[in-house]
Amino acid sequence: MGGMQMASWVVIADGYNRPRHRLDRFRANVSGHDPILGKFGFLLKAGRFAFSMPIDQSDEAIARTVSKSELFLGFLKIGLLGFGGIAPWARHVIVEERRWLSEKEFASILGVGQILPGPNTMNAAVLIGDRFQGVVGVVLCLFGQMALPLVIVTTLGVIYERFAAIPEVQAGLIGAAAGAAGLVLGTAIKMAHKLKPTPLALAISLLAFCAVGLLEWPLPLVVAVLVPLTIAAAAIEGRA
Numbered sequence: 027m028g029g030m031q032m033a034s035w036v037v038i039a040d041g042y043n044r045p046r047h048r049l050d051r052f053r054a055n056v057s058g059h060d061p062i063l064g065k066f067g068f069l070l071k072a073g074r075f076a077f078s079m080p081i082d083q084s085d086e087a088i089a090r091t092v093s094k095s096e097l098f099l100g101f102l103k104i105g106l107l108g109f110g111g112i113a114p115w116a117r118h119v120i121v122e123e124r125r126w127l128s129e130k131e132f133a134s135i136l137g138v139g140q141i142l143p144g145p146n147t148m149n150a151a152v153l154i155g156d157r158f159q160g161v162v163g164v165v166l167c168l169f170g171q172m173a174l175p176l177v178i179v180t181t182l183g184v185i186y187e188r189f190a191a192i193p194e195v196q197a198g199l200i201g202a203a204a205g206a207a208g209l210v211l212g213t214a215i216k217m218a219h220k221l222k223p224t225p226l227a228l229a230i231s232l233l234a235f236c237a238v239g240l241l242e243w244p245l246p247l248v249v250a251v252l253v254p255l256t257i258a259a260a261a262i263e264g265r266a
Contacts, residue, residue, distance in 0.1 A: 091158065092124075092126055092158040092159070093159075094159050094162060094163065094166055096124070097154075097155060097158060097159060097163050097166050097167055097170070098166040098167070098169070098170040099170070100119055100120070100124055100126070100170070101151060101166070101167045101168075101170035101171040102170040102171070102173060102174060103119055104116050104119050104120075104170075104171055105170060105171040105172060105173060105174045105175045106174045106175075106178075107119075108147075108175065111206050111209050111210050112147040112171070113136065113146065113147055113210065113213060114209045114210065114212065114213040116132075116136075116147055116150065117132055117136075117213055117216075117217065120132055120154070126154070126158070127154070129217065129220045129221055130221060132217075133217055133221060135150050135153050135154065136150050138150075138153065139153065141249045141253070147171070148168065148171070151164075151167040151168055151171050152164050152167065152168065154167060155167035155168070224263070226259055226260065226263055230252060230255070230256050230259070233252060234248060234252055237252075
């Protein structure tokens with residue numbers, strides 16, 4: 027079937043499905059996890075709810091454990107490098123450099139963070155921290171991501187207050203804003219190239235762009251309409 031095979035997938039405590047052969051490779055314990063059991067009951071108990079579905083062997087997702095120190099230092103680096111927007115640097119560190127998540131997993135987490143209240147990268151830090159180290163991981167990720175930016179921005183704010191009236195400073199800020207927009211756009215193109223979205227995904231993305239970017243409809247309304255539509259369309263596409 028062109029690099030595809032049928033294999034068993036298991037629902038685990040972080041809310042993501044994992045192919046059993048990858049869990050077995052890392053001797054992962056799938057005996058049962060309270061976060062899943064508390065919400066969905068015995069039907070989704072880890073290790074007991076398995077089903078067959080096609081697996082793309084090109085998916086480079088890595089099942090691994092990330093330590094508390096790795097989480098803190100990783101997000102400390104993301105916060106330090108995140109000039110012009112954290113998302114591009116978060117993707118670079120998490121996906122390319124440290125390989126904590128696959129491209130698809132990072133895109134999914136960032137997408138969930140985008141529709142939740144608050145900054146998407148902060149929401150993603152909460153999800154990633156909880157996934158690897160629970161509540162302690164959440165605190166470490168958030169503190170690591172905010173610590174250095176807080177110091178740097180406070181210092182720059184004091185300096186800006188003294189030199190804001192200088193024309194060169196105003197021009198520099200305009201240039202920085204353009205650079206930030208370029209970083210975000212470049213990251214989106216790079217992720218789309220690697221994820222190879224289906225025509226359905228492209229159509230949904232175009233609808234969201236037109237609704238929010240061109241028509242300026244409220245984001246909650248667009249999300250409330252498109253999320254159920256996307257889930258239904260993906261389910262129909264999966265059965266095709």
